[in-house]
Amino acid sequence: MSRANRTTITLDSKIHAGLNSIYQAGKLTDFTIHVEDKEFKVSKIILASQSMYFRHMFLGDWKEAQTTNVRLVDEDPTTISDMLQYLYSGIYKPTIPGTPPPPPAPTGITTVATTAATIPDTSSSSSIEWQKAAIAAHIAQYTAGDMFFIPPLQHAAELWFSVTLEKVCDNTLLLDVLQEVYTSLPGLRAVTARCMARHIEALLQDERFKKMMVDVENLAVDVCSAVLSNGAAMRMRMEWD
Numbered sequence: 001m002s003r004a005n006r007t008t009i010t011l012d013s014k015i016h017a018g019l020n021s022i023y024q025a026g027k028l029t030d031f032t033i034h035v036e037d038k039e040f041k042v043s044k045i046i047l048a049s050q051s052m053y054f055r056h057m058f059l060g061d062w063k064e065a066q067t068t069n070v071r072l073v074d075e076d077p078t079t080i081s082d083m084l085q086y087l088y089s090g091i092y093k094p095t096i097p098g099t100p101p102p103p104p105a106p107t108g109i110t111t112v113a114t115t116a117a118t119i120p121d122t123s124s125s126s127s128i129e130w131q132k133a134a135i136a137a138h139i140a141q142y143t144a145g146d147m148f149f150i151p152p153l154q155h156a157a158e159l160w161f162s163v164t165l166e167k168v169c170d171n172t173l174l175l176d177v178l179q180e181v182y183t184s185l186p187g188l189r190a191v192t193a194r195c196m197a198r199h200i201e202a203l204l205q206d207e208r209f210k211k212m213m214v215d216v217e218n219l220a221v222d223v224c225s226a227v228l229s230n231g232a233a234m235r236m237r238m239e240w241d
Contacts, residue, residue, distance in 0.1 A: 193219070
């Protein structure tokens with residue numbers, strides 16, 4: 001890494017640390033977001049600089065441009081809280097029930113939290129419940145990134161969704177996620193199909209999966225393409241070695 005890049009990362013981390021400190025103290029706010037019974041006091045400039053949704057809200061002809069508050073309907077308070085925390089701190093760390101405190105992030109690196117270090121690597125029921133909760137949290141943040149036009153948040157959520165899904169060994173959970181993604185989350189189909197391709201031997205023993213391969217549009221094509229891609233990548237690594 002060049003000296004200029006190191007300086008940029010360090011500067012970014014200091015800026016985010018300062019912004020997060022101000023946010024936690026509830027200072028320098030000029031707008032309030034209401035979600036159910038929760039309220040979040042924020043700065044318009046922080047939101048508008050990172051979210052096209054809020055930029056249009058504050059600078060366009062929306063009624064909120066002339067007010068100091070908005071109520072977000074059909075949104076989850078925890079999801080919005082995690083999203084705002086990301087915008088201020090630069091750290092992707094969604095709330096996942098049962099997650100122990102993460103280890104300290106490397107100095108100067110704040111863009112993506114080290115949540116992977118806390119992913120259980122067992123097939124116990126507690127691990128499966130944690131994985132289910134983690135996947136739900138990453139999907140919620142991915143959806144928020146899409147809804148509020150925050151591409152870096154979407155990217156971080158997709159990354160950790162993939163990392164978590166790779167650890168899942170329970171077919172029922174895998175297929176539940178597969179069903180949800182192919183029903184309502186087209187942006188996560190490619191990464192999900194790649195994960196299913198890595199579990200293909202076990203999944204082919206599952207009648208539910210075989211039925212889904214027939215019934216769900218584009219699923220068979222996506223999974224077969226991912227299997228072929230994985231095979232080609234493996235051959236390339238073997239030839240390289």
